[in-house]
Amino acid sequence: MLLRFLRVxxxxxxxxxxxxxxxxxxxxxxxxxxxxxxxxxxEPNSAEPQAGDRSLTTRLSFYNNGDSGxxxxxxxxxxxxxxxxxxxxxxxxDAFGYAIDIHYDYVSSASIDRLSxxxxxxxxxxxxxxxxxxxxxxxxxxxxxxGGSFSVSGEYDYKSIGFGGNISRxxxxxxxxxxxxxxxxxDDLSIIRYNGEQDGNxxxxxxSTTASWYQVLTPDLHGSFGVTAxxxxxxxxxxxxxxxxxxxxxxxxxxxxxNALGFETAEVLPDARVRxxxxxxxxxxxxxxxxxxxxxxxxxxxxxxxxxxxxxxxYQTVIESKLDAMVRxxxxxxxxxxxxxxxxxxxxxxxxxxxDLAELNSNTIGGRLIWHxxxxxxxxxxxxxxxxxxxxxxxxxxxxxEHSF
Amino acid sequence: xxRKSQVILIVLLLLSPLAAGCSTVEYYEKQNLQDAAMQxxxxxxxxxxxxxVYYSMEGSAGGIGDSGGGGCGCY
Numbered sequence: 268m269l270l271r272f273l274r275v276x277x278x279x280x281x282x283x284x285x286x287x288x289x290x291x292x293x294x295x296x297x298x299x300x301x302x303x304x305x306x307x308x309x310e311p312n313s314a315e316p317q318a319g320d321r322s323l324t325t326r327l328s329f330y331n332n333g334d335s336g337x338x339x340x341x342x343x344x345x346x347x348x349x350x351x352x353x354x355x356x357x358x359x360x361d362a363f364g365y366a367i368d369i370h371y372d373y374v375s376s377a378s379i380d381r382l383s384x385x386x387x388x389x390x391x392x393x394x395x396x397x398x399x400x401x402x403x404x405x406x407x408x409x410x411x412x413x414g415g416s417f418s419v420s421g422e423y424d425y426k427s428i429g430f431g432g433n434i435s436r437x438x439x440x441x442x443x444x445x446x447x448x449x450x451x452x453x454d455d456l457s458i459i460r461y462n463g464e465q466d467g468n469x470x471x472x473x474x475s476t477t478a479s480w481y482q483v484l485t486p487d488l489h490g491s492f493g494v495t496a497x498x499x500x501x502x503x504x505x506x507x508x509x510x511x512x513x514x515x516x517x518x519x520x521x522x523x524x525x526n527a528l529g530f531e532t533a534e535v536l537p538d539a540r541v542r543x544x545x546x547x548x549x550x551x552x553x554x555x556x557x558x559x560x561x562x563x564x565x566x567x568x569x570x571x572x573x574x575x576x577x578x579x580x581x582y583q584t585v586i587e588s589k590l591d592a593m594v595r596x597x598x599x600x601x602x603x604x605x606x607x608x609x610x611x612x613x614x615x616x617x618x619x620x621x622x623d624l625a626e627l628n629s630n631t632i633g634g635r636l637i638w639h640x641x642x643x644x645x646x647x648x649x650x651x652x653x654x655x656x657x658x659x660x661x662x663x664x665x666x667x668x669e670h671s672f
Numbered sequence: 673x674x675r676k677s678q679v680i681l682i683v684l685l686l687l688s689p690l691a692a693g694c695s696t697v698e699y700y701e702k703q704n705l706q707d708a709a710m711q712x713x714x715x716x717x718x719x720x721x722x723x724x725v726y727y728s729m730e731g732s733a734g735g736i737g738d739s740g741g742g743g744c745g746c747y
Contacts, residue, residue: 328721332729350721370720442697475734486701491712495734544734550710558709566732574732582709591708601731624731649718663725665718 316358324354326667338622338659340609341511341523347375352667365403370420372396396422400429410437416450424457424506435479442483446493449476456502460533461509469502490549497542508534510618512611534619536606542568548578556584556591571605572624589639595651597631628656633663645669 330348338344350372358364374394398420405413411434418429435446452473458466479493509531511523519526548562560580567573580595604624606617633651640646646668653661704710723736 326718326721330721330725348725352720368720440696477734483697483702483705486697487704489705489710493735497734542733544732546735548712550712552704552707552710555707556709558707564732564735566734568732570731572731574730584709599730604731623729627730629730647718659729661725661729663721665721667718 316356316364318358318361320356320358320671322354322356322669322671324352324356324667324669326350326352326354326665328352328663328665330661330663332653332659332661334659338625338657339620340525341527341529341620342509343524344622344659349373362406363403365401368398368400368402368418370396370398394423396420398427402431410444411435424459425454427452427454429453444481446479446481447477448479449474451475454501456506458502458506461507461531466506471499471501471503473497473499484549487552488549490547492547493545495542495544495546497540497544499540499542501538503538503540504534504536504619505621506533508619508621510534510611510614510620512614514612532614534621535615535617536604536619537570537617540568540570542566550582556587558582566601570624571603572601574599574601576600591637591639592634593637594634595631597629597633599629599631600627602626622657622659625657630654643671 328348328350330346330350332344332346334343334345350370352371353369354366356364356366372395374396398418400416400418402414402416407413413434414432416429416431418427418431420427420429429450429452431448431450433446433448435444437444452471454471454473456469456471458469460466475495475497477493477495479491481489481491483489510533511527511529511531513527513529515528517528517530520529520531522531523529544564544566546562546564548560550558550560552558558581560578560582562576562578562580564574564576566575576597576599578595578597580593583592583594584590585592603626604619606615607619607621607624608615609620609625611618611620631651631653633649635647635649638646647666649663649665651661651663653663655661719736723733726736727733
């Protein structure tokens with residue numbers, strides 16, 4: 268498993284080095300199009316920030332999924348998340364800028380209902396998450412860009428420190444930008460089981476590296492493509508997740524939906540995971556203020572999950588310089604993890620009944636409206652409705668205001 | 673067609689537009705690429721939320737935002 272990750276990682280590094288180490292004569296600054304962001308994605312930004320530019324973005328996001336007996340048949344999986352976000356961005360000089368993000372989540376989950384039975388139940392029962400990230404970006408010579416970030420986040424039963432770095436550069440004669448990024452998260456979890464039992468602390472390490480390629484394809488078409496390889500090691504189960512071992516001879520269990528016959532035990536999943544995702548999107552110009560986009564991702568991991576997503580979008584200026592709109596559709600399909608089972612009758616070495624690791628399809632329909640105010644500020648409204656094959660349908664809504672000063 | 677062949681085919685389809693990159697587009701031909709509707713958005717707060725929701729409610733990760741996993745109790 269580790270060898271597989273190292274092979275993927277080595278391949279990414281070799282590809283990046285081949286481009287980064289290309290002869291200087293092949294490196295030219297792009298002209299006639301926006302410069303890429305310094306986030307390693309290589310994708311262009313709509314407007315390159317100028318020295319002295321500052322902005323404050325305030326966003327409120329809302330997520331909800333109900334449970335009318337779908338998904339895991341033994342547990343209520345309804346969930347609501349409210350997330351305010353504040354982002355301060357300052358372009359200090361032409362060559363340097365930084366941003367400070369602060370995220371807060373209020374999470375209300377159905378498992379709060381179980382507090383009456385298990386008062387010490389975990390942070391999944393009405394949780395508060397707070398996270399902050401400091402990131403810097405540098406414009407280097409010959410179109411090279413670099414960035415770095417440091418983040419800290421915490422919850423009731425969880426602490427995380429994250430580091431990130433990225434670099435990108437234009438590729439001569441190719442109308443392209445290549446980028447490489449790496450991010451690591453070092454997490455510490457307090458293991459609080461579904462029944463409130465405390466099981467000490469465990470660590471989890473996640474390292475992701477992404478190689479990306481932005482390419483001008485024709486005068487009316489450009490795209491971005493990439494591959495992300497992730498290696499996770501440590502405690503990868505969800506501490507409060509339980510698996511129901513069914514026993515027809517057992518008395519009705521009042522802690523389970525429908526008083527099912529059986530008993531609960533902790534979810535157990537492997538302590539390492541290698542994940543690989545290929546992704547890309549192309550956007551085409553139709554006419555002034557109108558464009559289409561096709562995006563997609565193919566994912567595979569060594570837990571047995573493979574997934575595919577396909578996402579077409581349409582961008583339209585409704586009122587010139589005032590109102591822009593975007594509509595999107597997303598199809599998503601995944602296979603089940605090897606250790607997923609809807610029913611268990613005997614304990615197994617690895618076992619989960621997490622609906623998110625089951626075979627599922629989803630269809631998302633949504634969009635966004637952006638109002639451009641006279642003073643350069645923006646107000647954005649987004650709404651997505653996710654229809655899942657397991658019935659755990661979801662609503663995502665966001666509202667944000669970007670104030671420049 | 674076996675699943676491995678399907679994945680390879682889809683990867684090739686995703687990468688096929690890169691072939692067009694072999695011919696350089698001159699700077700004076702890039703006016704349409706500068707249209708507001710052609711800009712890849714990079715709103716970090718929206719990407720953060722989208723990534724967190726998708727990653728926590730689906731079995732896969734990567735390709736959205738800067739993380740392929742970790743940094744959140746939901747992974």
